[in-house]
Amino acid sequence: MNGSYARSRLKAFVTSIFCFLTLIGAYVCTIILLANRLGYALSFVLTLAIGILAYVGVIEPLAYLRHGVDYSLSTMAVKLGCRAPVILNPSTKGYAGCVIGIFPHLRFIVINKRLLNELSKGEVEVLLAHEVAHLIERHNLKHVALGLLLTLITAIFIESIALWSMWMSFVIIILILYTRRHERDAAKIAANAVGSTKYKEVMKKIDELSRGRRSTLLNAWYKITHPDIS
Numbered sequence: 001m002n003g004s005y006a007r008s009r010l011k012a013f014v015t016s017i018f019c020f021l022t023l024i025g026a027y028v029c030t031i032i033l034l035a036n037r038l039g040y041a042l043s044f045v046l047t048l049a050i051g052i053l054a055y056v057g058v059i060e061p062l063a064y065l066r067h068g069v070d071y072s073l074s075t076m077a078v079k080l081g082c083r084a085p086v087i088l089n090p091s092t093k094g095y096a097g098c099v100i101g102i103f104p105h106l107r108f109i110v111i112n113k114r115l116l117n118e119l120s121k122g123e124v125e126v127l128l129a130h131e132v133a134h135l136i137e138r139h140n141l142k143h144v145a146l147g148l149l150l151t152l153i154t155a156i157f158i159e160s161i162a163l164w165s166m167w168m169s170f171v172i173i174i175l176i177l178y179t180r181r182h183e184r185d186a187a188k189i190a191a192n193a194v195g196s197t198k199y200k201e202v203m204k205k206i207d208e209l210s211r212g213r214r215s216t217l218l219n220a221w222y223k224i225t226h227p228d229i230s
């Protein structure tokens with residue numbers, strides 16, 4: 001087990017470095033794009049970067065590495081249907097969990113460490129089921145693909161600043177609706193796995209625990225993108 005534990009840490013490290021370099025790449029590309037107005041190839045790189053960054057949390061995963069991979073939660077994730085190392089996030093910020101990465105074998109589930117003390121094992125399993133559902137459905141990859149498509153359209157068709165402003169408003173709405181759809185799908189899959197009533201109860205509890213630790217803006221984002229399931 002020690003060997004695979006060490007490998008998981010190495011993979012998490014590689015993922016984090018990749019994300020970090022992508023962030024720097026995105027900044028460089030933005031500057032070049034702004035200087036040259038258009039650059040089709042660079043637009044691709046930029047969107048790929050932004051798509052990944054939107055899900056990755058970027059530099060934070062580097063910090064998680066100190067805490068390593070949680071073996072018992074990783075085993076629980078396998079039982080729920082996905083082989084992905086679970087990393088604990090020591091952040092005091094109010095997010096409960098997320099998934100990192102788009103490539104097979106380089107994907108991770110992150111759970112807020114603080115919640116482990118506040119939830120029972122069965123309740124943590126519910127949160128894990130939600131994150132596993134995101135991985136099974138490859139939601140991160142789908143988001144990156146949509147980002148690429150939208151950027152390609154931007155690069156080919158959008159030439160004036162006025163049109164760009166309108167288009168970008170439209171893009172933001174599309175991305176919110178797409179995120180909302182993925183959250184609803186993940187909720188349904190998780191509810192099927194652990195039971196609908198239990199799922200709703202636990203997610204409500206997690207939301208109540210996390211709400212006070214989040215900024216108003218982040219709370220609004222959660223509310224918009226996480227629909228209630230019926």
Ligand SMILES: [Zn+2]
Pocket residue numbers: 130134183186
């Ligand atoms: Zn989710």
